Amino acid sequence: MIEISGLSKRFRSRAVLQRLDLTVRPGAVNLLVGANGAGKTTLLRIIAQLAAPDAGTVRINGLDLGTEPLRALAQLSFLPQAPRFHPRLTTRQVAQYYGRLRRREPSAVDAELARWQLTDHLQVMTHQLSGGMRQRLALAVFALAHAPVLVLDEPGLSLDPFWREQLQQFLTDAAREGRTVLVATHLLGEWEGRVDACHHMQAGRIVGELPPARLRAAFAEAEGLPLPDREGIE
Numbered sequence: 468m469i470e471i472s473g474l475s476k477r478f479r480s481r482a483v484l485q486r487l488d489l490t491v492r493p494g495a496v497n498l499l500v501g502a503n504g505a506g507k508t509t510l511l512r513i514i515a516q517l518a519a520p521d522a523g524t525v526r527i528n529g530l531d532l533g534t535e536p537l538r539a540l541a542q543l544s545f546l547p548q549a550p551r552f553h554p555r556l557t558t559r560q561v562a563q564y565y566g567r568l569r570r571r572e573p574s575a576v577d578a579e580l581a582r583w584q585l586t587d588h589l590q591v592m593t594h595q596l597s598g599g600m601r602q603r604l605a606l607a608v609f610a611l612a613h614a615p616v617l618v619l620d621e622p623g624l625s626l627d628p629f630w631r632e633q634l635q636q637f638l639t640d641a642a643r644e645g646r647t648v649l650v651a652t653h654l655l656g657e658w659e660g661r662v663d664a665c666h667h668m669q670a671g672r673i674v675g676e677l678p679p680a681r682l683r684a685a686f687a688e689a690e691g692l693p694l695p696d697r698e699g700i701e
């Protein structure tokens with residue numbers, strides 16, 4: 468569970484988060500949606516303690532990020548919008564490094580690399596991987612943690628349709644295991660009918676939930692946009 472209360476963040480004169488409240492429940496796939504600049508990435512970076520709030524609290528599985536950061540962060544795995552790895556390390560070296568950091572057995576690292584079909588690319592340096600393969604390596608590292616709380620920022624953008632489907636299945640399975648899953652995304656079409664809750668963010672606040680069965684139309688209505696009228700328009 469993630470419990471956020473009164474979260475505020477300014478960048479100079481710009482109020483990016485404005486006394487934001489949000490509860491993300493376990494056992495469910497939760498989307499975080501909002502227009503460009505609504506503050507989604509800022510919120511997720513604060514949850515992962517990559518940015519500090521000006522006010523407010525974040526609790527991860529009951530642990531206050533402000534007062535018990537190490538214990539709170541041990542509950543969390545975070546996938547940033549643009550994961551980066553050392554360019555001259557190979558796929559295997561990166562995975563092994565994070566495996567050791569997370570105290571995982573080498574066999575668990577190999578299993579994760581196999582799950583994301585990276586076994587044929589183990590000796591490839593990360594700067595030579597395609598964008599989608601690099602994202603699959605990021606997902607392998609992300610999944611290695613076996614964390615109870617999963618937070619992902621636009622995880623599907625560079626993945627092809629097959630891997631987007633695999634990612635959805637992975638996150639759905641994680642939720643069914645009782646984990647907490649929060650995904651920021653613009654890809655509303657492919658999540659329609661496949662999420663449990665969708666939190667709508669506008670100008671630094673959560674303004675409501677959108678009905679999972681009609682995400683695109685409800686988002687367009689709430690944002691005052693033209694209704695989507697073609698298959699594939701996100």
Ligand SMILES: Nc1ncnc2c1ncn2[C@@H]1O[C@H](COP(=O)(O)OP(=O)(O)OP(=O)(O)O)[C@@H](O)[C@H]1O
Pocket residue numbers: 478483501502503504505506507508509510
């Ligand atoms: N480090 C920073 N310094 C100054 N302003 C920032 C910084 N990071 C974000 N912002 C501003 O905060 C606002 C929210 O940005 P954020 O990236 O959180 O939005 P977002 O909802 O994730 O947008 P997008 O959908 O485009 O990814 C934007 O106006 C952005 O310019």
